[in-house]
Amino acid sequence: MSGSKELSSEDKQVLEALVKSGGPCGNKDIVEATGLDKKIVSKQVTALKKKGLVDSPARCKYGITEEGQTALKC
Numbered sequence: 001m002s003g004s005k006e007l008s009s010e011d012k013q014v015l016e017a018l019v020k021s022g023g024p025c026g027n028k029d030i031v032e033a034t035g036l037d038k039k040i041v042s043k044q045v046t047a048l049k050k051k052g053l054v055d056s057p058a059r060c061k062y063g064i065t066e067e068g069q070t071a072l073k074c
Contacts, residue, residue: 007071010036014044015053015064015072024061 007015017033018025025033030041045062048054053068064072 007074008044010034010040010044011048011053012072014041014048015068018054018062018064019069019072024057024063026060026062030062 013034013036014030017030020033021029027038027041027045030036030045031038034041036044045054048068049056049062051071053065053071054062055065057063
């Protein structure tokens, strides 16, 4: 599943918030960290999960995957 994985500014904000959190966090935590609207955060998290950049180690908690960390560095 390679190909262009261009990250939008919202994608980057969500991924950066997950990195800074140091562990799985919920949408509310991401909203507080990024200042984005909760609907945008929810949409971004869903899209990033589909890309394999975010995982959900616990119900309603999200973390960044190694692939997500790599994508963020690009």
